[in-house]
Each structure stands twice: as C-alpha cells, then as structure tokens.
Amino acid sequence: MIAIVDYGAGNLVSVKKAFDWLGQECAITSDVAEVERAAKVVLPGVGHFASTTALGRSGLQHTIASSIGRGVPFLGICVGMQWMFEHSQESPETVGLGLLRGECERFPESVKSPHVGWNQLEIDAASRLFRGLASGSFVYFTHSFRVPITETTSACCEYGGRFSAAVERDQAFGVQFHPEKSGEIGLKVLENFCAL
Amino acid sequence: MLTKRIIACLDVHDGRVVKGVQFVNLRDAGDPAELAKAHSKAGADEIVLLDISAAHQQRATLLGTVRRAARELFIPFTVGGGIRTLEDAAAVFSAGADKVSINSAALADPTVIARIAERFGSQAVVVAIDAKWREDAGRWEAFTHGGRTTSGRDAVAWAREAELCGAGEILLTSMDCDGTGAGFDCELTRAVADSVRIPVIASGGAGGAEHFVQVFREGHADAALAASIFHYGLSAVGELKQRLGAEGIAVRWPC
Numbered sequence: 001m002i003a004i005v006d007y008g009a010g011n012l013v014s015v016k017k018a019f020d021w022l023g024q025e026c027a028i029t030s031d032v033a034e035v036e037r038a039a040k041v042v043l044p045g046v047g048h049f050a051s052t053t054a055l056g057r058s059g060l061q062h063t064i065a066s067s068i069g070r071g072v073p074f075l076g077i078c079v080g081m082q083w084m085f086e087h088s089q090e091s092p093e094t095v096g097l098g099l100l101r102g103e104c105e106r107f108p109e110s111v112k113s114p115h116v117g118w119n120q121l122e123i124d125a126a127s128r129l130f131r132g133l134a135s136g137s138f139v140y141f142t143h144s145f146r147v148p149i150t151e152t153t154s155a156c157c158e159y160g161g162r163f164s165a166a167v168e169r170d171q172a173f174g175v176q177f178h179p180e181k182s183g184e185i186g187l188k189v190l191e192n193f194c195a196l
Numbered sequence: 197m198l199t200k201r202i203i204a205c206l207d208v209h210d211g212r213v214v215k216g217v218q219f220v221n222l223r224d225a226g227d228p229a230e231l232a233k234a235h236s237k238a239g240a241d242e243i244v245l246l247d248i249s250a251a252h253q254q255r256a257t258l259l260g261t262v263r264r265a266a267r268e269l270f271i272p273f274t275v276g277g278g279i280r281t282l283e284d285a286a287a288v289f290s291a292g293a294d295k296v297s298i299n300s301a302a303l304a305d306p307t308v309i310a311r312i313a314e315r316f317g318s319q320a321v322v323v324a325i326d327a328k329w330r331e332d333a334g335r336w337e338a339f340t341h342g343g344r345t346t347s348g349r350d351a352v353a354w355a356r357e358a359e360l361c362g363a364g365e366i367l368l369t370s371m372d373c374d375g376t377g378a379g380f381d382c383e384l385t386r387a388v389a390d391s392v393r394i395p396v397i398a399s400g401g402a403g404g405a406e407h408f409v410q411v412f413r414e415g416h417a418d419a420a421l422a423a424s425i426f427h428y429g430l431s432a433v434g435e436l437k438q439r440l441g442a443e444g445i446a447v448r449w450p451c
Binding site: 047 | 319
C-alpha cells in the first residue's frame with residue numbers, strides 16, 4: 001500500500017487519483033501507524049514550507065525518517081521535496097527533514113515568481129525515476145522557491161538559472177514539479193516510482 | 197524554457213457544455229468529461245470549466261460533473277462559477293479540481309481570496325476579472341455577475357490588490373473582445389500583466405493563431421484561453437501550437 005501523507009496542507013485528491021489510475025493501492029492518511037506499515041510513502045505538498053512543521057508535531061516526521069532509513073521508497077512532491085532539505089528561505093525558522101544538504105531559495109528578480117506552467121527537464125540518464133523518459137520532456141511546475149543544483153540532482157530545469165527539478169538518493173526521491181498534473185510524462189514518473 | 201500555456205475552456209450549463217460544440221468522433225459532444233479528455237489529448241495545457249448556470253440548487257450537478265471530468269484528467273484543472281466561500285471551494289477541490297476561479301465573490305469580499313489561499317495555497321486560487329473599457333472614465337473597469345454590473349473598480353488596480361490578497365493567477369477576460377473572434381485585447385492584457393508578478397491568462401476574442409501570437413508578444417500574457425475555436429476539431433490545439441512554435445513562441449509540443 002502507498003501512503004499519501006496528509007498533514008493538512010492543500011489538496012491531495014489529484015495525487016490519489018493518479019495512483020488510482022495506475023491501479024495502485026493507496027490511501028490518504030495522517031495516521032502514524034498506517035504510514036509506518038506502508039510499502040511506499042508519498043509526501044505531496046502545496047503551499048508554504050512552514051506547513052511542514054505539522055509533520056514534526058504529529059510524529060509523522062519521525063515515522064517518515066525511519067521508513068526512509070529502512071529503505072522504504074519515498075517520493076516528496078513540490079514542498080514535499082523541499083522538506084527533504086535542511087532549510088528554506090521561505091520560512092527560515094522551519095527545520096526540514098535534513099536528509100539532503102542544502103537550502104531552498106527564491107527565484108532571482110529577473111523572472112516572474114511564482115514559476116507556473118510547463119517547462120522542460122534535463123534528465124540524468126542514470127536516474128531510476130526517469131527511466132524511459134528523454135531530456136526535453138515537459139512537466140508542470142507551480143512554486144515560488146527552488147532547490148539549487150546539488151550532488152543528488154537527477155533532473156534540472158531552467159528558469160532564471162538552473163535548479164533541481166528532481167533529486168534522488170538511494171530509495172528517496174523528490175520532484176519539484178507535479179507528476180500528477182504532468183500528463184503522460186508525469187504518469188510515467190509515478191509508474192517508475194511504483195515499480196521500485 | 198517555460199512555455200506559454202494554451203488553455204481550453206468549457207462553458208457548462210446544467211452539466212452540459214453549451215458553447216460552439218462541433219467536436220468529431222465523440223460519443224457525446226456536450227459531455228464535459230469527454231470534452232476535457234479530448235482537449236487534453238489534443239494538446240491543451242490546462243482545462244478550465246466554467247459553470248455558467250452557477251445557481252446554488254445546481255451545485256450537486258456541478259460537483260458530479262467535476263468529479264467525472266477530473267477522474268481521467270492529468271493536467272491542471274480549474275473550476276469556476278458561483279464559488280463564493282471557502283466551503284464552496286473545498287467542495288470543488290475534493291471533487292478533483294486543482295484550482296478554483298473566483299470573480300464576483302472576490303470583488304464583494306477580497307478576504308475570501310486569502311481564506312482559500314491559506315488553506316489550499318495561492319497556486320490554487322485564480323481570480324477572474326471581466327474587464328470592460330469605460331471611455332468616460334478612461335480606464336478598464338471590473339464587472340461582476342457575468343458582466344452585468346460594474347464594480348466601479350479599476351481593473352488594473354483590482355488585479356494588483358488580488359495579487360496582494362494571495363491570488364496565484366489572474367484570468368483576464370476582455371468583455372469588449374469576447375465573442376468577436378477579432379483578437380485578444382492586447383492593451384488590456386499588457387496593462388495588467390506588467391502590473392503584477394503572478395501569471396496572467398488572457399481571454400476573450402480568440403479567432404485564429406495570429407491572435408495568440410499577438411497576445412503573447414504584445415500583450416505579455418503568460419497563457420491564453422479560448423472556448424469556441426477549440427471546438428472545431430480535435431486537432432485544433434495541436435495545429436495552433438505548431439503555428440506558435442513556427443513563430444518562435446515556446447509551447448509544449450509535442451506533448
């Protein structure tokens with residue numbers, strides 16, 4: 001079962017719908033025990049980095065960290081990916097999971113922010129999440145903060161400079177774009193995650 | 197490169213698409229769910245469903261329509277028409293919409309924008325502005341209630357305020373151009389797009405590919421929306437995107 005973690009931030013229906021379409025057993029849940037038992041964990045996220053503090057309060061942060069530690073495949077989407085890092089300029093007092101090193105930053109003044117719409121991926125051929133997908137594929141983004149390029153970056157995107165569109169390390173994956181809203185390409189990304 | 201978005205709009209009344217429907221190869225040309233899927237397959241970047249009946253007794257019908265349309269739609273999906281409160285918005289989100297579009301209710305009480313944005317994020321809140329040029333006042337004014345009543349508000353100033361309240365995008369319809377097929381209102385679009393930092397979707401007046409070129413180049417639009425011109429054939433969005441690509445405008449093609 002795939003646990004889609006509900007921590008009170010935004011709308012999770014679209015994410016569930018996409019896994020349903022792929023024929024995957026999944027549930028939207030905020031229950032620690034259910035997340036603990038899950039074969040895979042997905043952390044969606046829209047809105048503010050500060051909303052992730054709810055994960056710490058409810059004990060879900062600890063549960064997710066230990067799942068990742070046991071090698072349970074994890075996918076963070078949008079703010080869910082940003083939370084895998086240490087900090088974000090969006091909410092300096094909020095501490096992320098710190099699984100990956102780095103800080104989310106603002107877009108430069110030279111471009112409109114938020115970054116909304118379809119943009120292209122530059123994919124690392126070794127990525128497991130993007131298996132079968134080519135660089136130049138379009139996916140849908142909507143975000144005001146971004147993760148810089150790091151050693152864990154598996155796909156880049158260009159908007160006011162290059163940034164991490166996706167990261168991966170071991171069984172932990174993050175995507176800044178919304179695979180559930182990115183047409184066939186997005187469904188393929190989710191399918192690859194399901195196949196791990 | 198961030199592409200310009202082409203958005204297909206479905207005007208729905210009592211659960212049926214009502215405007216200029218001439219799709220081929222569909223079992224039911226007036227069915228919003230089938231049309232949404234067809235537009236998505238044809239290359240639309242986003243779907244907007246506007247409930248033009250918007251009467252409260254028809255909310256259940258609308259939610260059923262949204263649920264059916266959302267089930268097989270994996271591109272952004274906006275729903276508007278008659279959304280007045282956070283509760284109205286929440287119902288539409290749980291039926292599968294990604295964004296709500298609000299118009300009259302936001303003008304009557306701009307705090308509704310912030311309330312929805314706080315719960316669902318700014319990216320989920322589109323403020324729709326129906327603007328009409330007032331020669332006497334020398335400005336565009338925002339109209340409410342399907343364009344029947346002026347709010348007396350300057351449309352550009354209202355767009356700026358909506359952004360401050362937490363709107364994630366502006367859906368800007370030119371009432372002067374709507375339905376003419378003579379082209380978007382590039383002046384209006386540029387006036388708004390240059391005044392806000394959030395994306396502006398131009399709407400009203402699309403008749404041909406050249407109009408999209410103009411509104412992206414001269415109107416500084418981030419996205420353009422049309423209804424009737426996409427109903428003439430399944431390949432229309434794809435043809436439009438190829439034309440735009442040939443003109444040097446970045447679009448998502450092939451999808």
